[in-house]
Amino acid sequence: MAPPFPWVYTPPAMAREGKNPSPSSPTKPPKPSSPSKFKPKITQSDDLPLEKDLLLRMHDVMVKARCLEERLIAMYKSGHGYFWIGGPGEEAFNTALGLLIKKGEGPAYDYLHFHYRQSATLLAMGEEPLGAIRQMKNTATDPYSGGRNFAGHFAKKAWNVAPVSSPIEVQYSMAPGTAWVQKRFGGDGISIVTGGDAGTAEGDFATCLVWASRPGKEVPLLILVTNNRWGISTPYTDVQGVEKISDRGVAFGMRTKTIDGNDPISAYLELKEAFEYVRTERKPYLVEARVSRLYGHSSASGANFVTNEADCIAQFEDRLIKKGLLTRQSADALRAKYAEELAELARQAKEEPFPEGSTIWEHVFKGEPARDPLATEEG
Amino acid sequence: MANMAQAVRLALHYAEEHLGVTDIFGEDVGPPLGGVFTCTQGLKTTWNSPLDERGIIGMAMGIAMAGGRPVAEIQFCDYIYNTIDLLKLAGNTLWSSNGQWNLPMVVMTPVGSGIRGSIYHSHSFDASATHIPGWKIVMPSTPLDAYGLLLSACQEQNPVLFLIPKALMRIKGEELIPGEPSEDKALSKLIDAPLGDRTQWKAQWPAVQPVSIPLGQAKTVRAGSQLTVVSYGRTLPMCLLAANALASEGVDAEVIDLRTLWPYDWATIKASVAKTGRVLYVNEDTEVTNFGEHLIRRTTDELFYKLLAPPKLLAGKFVPGIGLADTLEAASVPQQSDIHAAMKKLAAMEP
Numbered sequence: 165m166a167p168p169f170p171w172v173y174t175p176p177a178m179a180r181e182g183k184n185p186s187p188s189s190p191t192k193p194p195k196p197s198s199p200s201k202f203k204p205k206i207t208q209s210d211d212l213p214l215e216k217d218l219l220l221r222m223h224d225v226m227v228k229a230r231c232l233e234e235r236l237i238a239m240y241k242s243g244h245g246y247f248w249i250g251g252p253g254e255e256a257f258n259t260a261l262g263l264l265i266k267k268g269e270g271p272a273y274d275y276l277h278f279h280y281r282q283s284a285t286l287l288a289m290g291e292e293p294l295g296a297i298r299q300m301k302n303t304a305t306d307p308y309s310g311g312r313n314f315a316g317h318f319a320k321k322a323w324n325v326a327p328v329s330s331p332i333e334v335q336y337s338m339a340p341g342t343a344w345v346q347k348r349f350g351g352d353g354i355s356i357v358t359g360g361d362a363g364t365a366e367g368d369f370a371t372c373l374v375w376a377s378r379p380g381k382e383v384p385l386l387i388l389v390t391n392n393r394w395g396i397s398t399p400y401t402d403v404q405g406v407e408k409i410s411d412r413g414v415a416f417g418m419r420t421k422t423i424d425g426n427d428p429i430s431a432y433l434e435l436k437e438a439f440e441y442v443r444t445e446r447k448p449y450l451v452e453a454r455v456s457r458l459y460g461h462s463s464a465s466g467a468n469f470v471t472n473e474a475d476c477i478a479q480f481e482d483r484l485i486k487k488g489l490l491t492r493q494s495a496d497a498l499r500a501k502y503a504e505e506l507a508e509l510a511r512q513a514k515e516e517p518f519p520e521g522s523t524i525w526e527h528v529f530k531g532e533p534a535r536d537p538l539a540t541e542e543g
Numbered sequence: 544m545a546n547m548a549q550a551v552r553l554a555l556h557y558a559e560e561h562l563g564v565t566d567i568f569g570e571d572v573g574p575p576l577g578g579v580f581t582c583t584q585g586l587k588t589t590w591n592s593p594l595d596e597r598g599i600i601g602m603a604m605g606i607a608m609a610g611g612r613p614v615a616e617i618q619f620c621d622y623i624y625n626t627i628d629l630l631k632l633a634g635n636t637l638w639s640s641n642g643q644w645n646l647p648m649v650v651m652t653p654v655g656s657g658i659r660g661s662i663y664h665s666h667s668f669d670a671s672a673t674h675i676p677g678w679k680i681v682m683p684s685t686p687l688d689a690y691g692l693l694l695s696a697c698q699e700q701n702p703v704l705f706l707i708p709k710a711l712m713r714i715k716g717e718e719l720i721p722g723e724p725s726e727d728k729a730l731s732k733l734i735d736a737p738l739g740d741r742t743q744w745k746a747q748w749p750a751v752q753p754v755s756i757p758l759g760q761a762k763t764v765r766a767g768s769q770l771t772v773v774s775y776g777r778t779l780p781m782c783l784l785a786a787n788a789l790a791s792e793g794v795d796a797e798v799i800d801l802r803t804l805w806p807y808d809w810a811t812i813k814a815s816v817a818k819t820g821r822v823l824y825v826n827e828d829t830e831v832t833n834f835g836e837h838l839i840r841r842t843t844d845e846l847f848y849k850l851l852a853p854p855k856l857l858a859g860k861f862v863p864g865i866g867l868a869d870t871l872e873a874a875s876v877p878q879q880s881d882i883h884a885a886m887k888k889l890a891a892m893e894p
Contacts, residue, residue, distance in 0.1 A: 271609050310641030319640035324609060327640040331628055337597050341605015341613075344566075355605075371598040378593070527638045528677060530645035530700040537806060540845055 208427045208479060212487055222263065222288075222428045223484060224498065226255040226477050227298050229284035232293045235510055236300045236315050237459060237467045244514055245300040248467055250316045251281030253458035255391055256476035257425035260432035261388070262288025265356070267323050271349040275324045275342035277335035277357040280316035281390065282328075289323065293506060297513045304519040310526075311519040333363035335374035336387075343376065343383035343448075352370035352443040354384040361452075362395025364409055376448035377416040384446040386438055387413070390425060392457040397465065413450030425453030426476040544715040545723055545730055547707065550686035551582040551651070552734060553720055553751050554693035555614060559588045561753070562697045566606055568592050569599055575741045579618055580653055580712050584736040585746025596622055600629040600650065604636070607702075607795045608650040611731035614697065617652040619660075620668035620706065627671070633702045634677025649696045649703045654682070655777045655827055656876045657710025662864035664709075665872065667828035669776070672704050673804055673837070678760050678806040682706040684779035686716035686800055691756030700759070708776035722751035761808035763815070767797035770890045771815040773838065774802040774825040778877055782825055785883040788834030794890040804834060809841065814841060818849035821889050827876040830858035 212219055233252040240248040251258060262285035266274045279286065285294055295307040296318075302311040308319045309327075319327035326338065326529060339357035347355050357372065376385045389409050393400040406412060410420035419441060423434040437450045456473035460466055484490035525534035545553060558564040567583055574589040577584030592599050596617055603615035613865035617623045623630075630650075637645045656665040672680045676825045681699055683689035689707065696703040723729055733747040764779070765786050779800050786796040797815050801807055816822045822842055835856040842854040859865075859876045866872060 171788070198737055275605075275609060306641075309639055312641060313639055317639075319643055321640070321643040327644055329632055330640070331632070334601070334629060337601025337629060338605040338608070339601075340598070340608070341602040341611075342609040343605070344602065345606055345611045349609075367597060367603070371595055371601060374593050374595060375598050377600060410706065494600055500565035527640075527642040529679075530637055530642070 202454070208430070208483065210483065210486060212429060212489070214429055216434065216489055218263075218432075219429070219484065219489060222259050222432070223480060224314060224489065225259045225262070225284060225288045226428065226480065227495075227498050228293065228502045229255045229259065229287050230477055231284055231499065231506050232287065232296055233459070234503070235506040236296065237463070239297070239300050239510055240463045240467065244510065245302070245315060247314050247463050248300065249280050249314060249462035250459075251283055253392065253456035253473065253476065254281050254425065255284040255388060256428035256480065257431045257453045257455055258282050258284035259288045260435050261285050261356075261429050262360075263369060263432065264435055265289055266353060269322050269324055270454040271342070271346045272351045272353045273324050273357040274353055275326065275339070275346070277326050277339040277342070277355065278318065278328050279332060279335065279359050279363075280328050280330070281360070281534060282313070282318070282358060283316060286318055286325070291320075294509050294513070297506070297509050298516065301510075301513045302518060303513055303516040304523075305513075305516050310523070333359050333366040334370040335359060336366075336368040339385055339387075340383055343385040346479075347381075347383050347446055354386055354439070354442045356386045356388065358388040360395070361389055361391035361393060361400055361404070361409060362398070364389055364412070365404060367413035373413060373416045373450070374416070377418050382447040384441045384442050385448045387448055387450045389450070389452045390455045391452050392455050394457055394461065396461045408452060410450050410452040411449075418448045418450055420452075422452040422454065423457040426474050426479065428476065428480055466518075477483070544717065544727070545686045545690070545720055546713050546715050547683070547686045547689050548582045548712045549730060550690040550716065550720060551693060551707065552584060552586065553723070553749075554690045554697070555583065556746070556748050557694060557751055557753065558614070558697035559586060562694065563612045564588060564614055564697055565611040566590070566613045567616075568602070568613070570594055570618045572616050575736075577736055578616065580707075581721055581735065582651075582707070582711065583616070583838075585734055585748075596626045597629060600626040600633065603648045603650060604629070604633050604646055607646040612647055612697065614649040614651060614836060617650065619888045620640065620652040620654040621663040621666045623652055623668060624671075627675075630675050630704075631677070635673045636677075637701070638677060643698050646702050647700050649693075649705055651693075651705035651707060653712065654706045655708045655710055656865050656872055657708070657777055659867060659869070659872065660709070660865070661867040665865035667826070667859065668706060669804055669826060670828040670833050672706070673834045674832075677702065678805065679703045681758060681802065682708065682776045682804060683802060684708065684711060684776055684800055684847060685718070686714075687718045687720055687754065688762070688800070689848050690720050690755060691754035692758065692802060694753055695756055695758050703758070704831070706776065710777040711780070714780075720751055721754060722749050724749055737848060743749055748787040756802070758803045759806045759808055761802055761811040762800045763797060763811065765796065765798040765799050767795040767819065769794060769819055769821065771799065771812070771819045771822040772796055772797040772825060772886060773799045773822065774800055775804065776826065778825045778827055778882065781877070781879045781882050784879060785886055788883060789886055789890070792887070794803050794887060796886055796890070812838070812842075813845065816846050816854075820849055821892070822854045823857060823885055823889050824855070825857045825877060825882055825885075827859045829861045829863045832858060833858045851894050852889055855885065855889055857881060
């Protein structure tokens with residue numbers, strides 16, 4: 165039987181161990197109809213070239229983020245939220261990213277133009293998961309949108325997190341603007357924009373490449389694409405002819421690379437190099453990260469775990485265990501601990517009230533009273 | 544007296560010197576051209592953007608997010624349509640972040656007919672703009688108002704769309720901008736870029752003073768007792784001319800320049816219509832789901848028992864474009880004679 169997702173990249177090591185049914189399964193090698201010739205450099209070796217503390221911290225955040233997403237899905241499935249979308253499968257890349265961000269408010273710090281799959285980035289930055297749960301439950305206490313927006317739609321001005329919005333890729337048009345101010349401001353704050361592969365078909369992605377690389381006016385912008393090779397149900401190879409999205413940056417004279425986003429170590433080291441370049445050179449860098457999508461696009465497609473894509477946490481745990489930095493028991497215990505903590509937070513959020521209907525008039529305009537502008541004296 | 548293009552330029556000069564405007568940009572906004580209507584000649588923070596309207600709006604949003612104060616231009620409003628979801632996003636950024644992120648940004652764009660601009664240089668945007676909550680929408684009809692309203696826009700904490708009626712761009716005002724030289728051609732010599740090589744040219748800015756025209760305040764430009772006419776932009780001066788002409792025919796019309804479309808000055812309209820019992824709304828955007836239709840709805844909701852005649856709207860015809868030939872343009876958007884006739888007819892209606 166032909167695998168349903170022949171284009172999915174799975175590291176050979178995983179396939180050999182039979183942990184993840186994949187196109188490279190020894191029983192029946194697939195013949196993809198339109199394969200990508202590109203294979204990211206396999207970096208998931210036994211060497212773990214980072215400090216033990218950092219490795220374990222990354223693992224901790226990844227597990228926590230997975231447990232958060234799984235709790236959000238469980239909330240959706242039990243009627244405690246209307247819609248779920250998030251980032252299970254992207255924890256390795258997003259965690260590495262979050263650990264490298266210069267967190268704060270204003271142009272001295274990094275501006276973050278994210279999309280809706282980056283809970284792991286926020287957790288890696290030190291965010292408490294309760295906010296995401298409240299947003300899922302659309303309570304008045306939701307710190308990002310006050311019950312107005314979907315799960316995963318973070319906004320946190322204190323950390324320069326621009327509001328995540330559902331129309332994918334609009335963030336690519338805005339990000340050069342914050343980077344432009346930072347270029348003028350000086351210092352080492354940069355802007356970071358993330359989107360998915362499907363959305364790079366939008367004109368906003370081209371806008372980003374053009375505006376980031378104007379001659380003599382290049383801006384400190386780290387342009388990220390997490391490529392899970394899906395646009396909801398449409399395979400990347402059905403709709404895009406470019407083999408590596410990062411190649412699109414080459415035409416604009418910017419540095420580019422495509423990395424294995426499922427390997428937190430590789431992602432960390434590759435991102436670190438890109439961060440350092442953008443911080444010091446004050447020029448853009450385009451990084452494409454190949455990642456998995458482990459629960460489908462969103463709740464609209466069922467939000468069920470898929471077994472034919474690489475699971476970055478399972479892979480990383482195997483390597484940590486092999487190296488003696490973790491045991492199976494300690495890994496399982498960590499997961500159980502976070503699962504229970506998040507279940508408790510969800511129980512807490514379930515008791516919290518929705519926003520009052522009358523609050524729709526709040527924050528239409530800054531500095532102005534919340535009122536219905538068409539209200540009459542008679543009511 | 545400054546014309547509207549010069550008034551916009553003077554306001555932007557004042558704003559970049561005193562109000563913290565950091566970036567004035569758009570297609571051909573910087574030197575050497577200084578804008579296709581010359582609105583941005585000689586300014587110090589102007590620059591030319593790529594030919595990319597979505598990039599222009601996105602850039603303005605990003606600059607505003609990071610603490611800058613941008614004034615972005617879309618060269619003609621006919622080309623703003625591919626930015627409409629970014630305009631929506633700018634309008635909902637404060638709301639969707641529950642009050643965290645506001646965007647102090649101004650987008651200015653020339654609108655409307657009157658320069659024989661054919662299908663893609665004649666359209667209006669006020670009907671579409673007033674469907675996008677979260678924006679303040681301004682449209683002056685005199686140079687002095689353009690100056691004062693733009694100064695207010697540049698001090699706003701929220702996104703402001705500044706619609707400039709291009710038919711009025713070259714019309715000189717009747718009131719001096721404070722600090723403007725009174726001699727007729729003196730201003731042009733100081734701030735209009737010369738033809739030919741401009742590389743060495745610098746504007747000699749007069750010491751203009753601020754004028755405060757808060758957003759949301761209409762202006763009653765002619766008092767009258769029998770009929771209220773509410774308009775803005777290109778059609779406003781025509782309404783005033785028609786009212787003056789009709790005075791000799793025994794029709795006493797009150798003319799209100801709305802100036803700000805959102806938030807709009809309902810108190811002024813309401814008081815006037817309550818007094819006259821008759822109202823004509825005039826603008827040149829297409830008439831189906833036109834902003835004037837909203838004003839009529841509110842008029843009937845709140846003033847029904849005060850009305851002596853049905854509230855009326857005179858607006859652009861609901862056709863896909865404004866044709867190039869004089870005859871086609873005249874048939875598509877309200878002209879002086881149309882306004883005159885509509886006012887006269889409304890004044891004659893009795894319950």
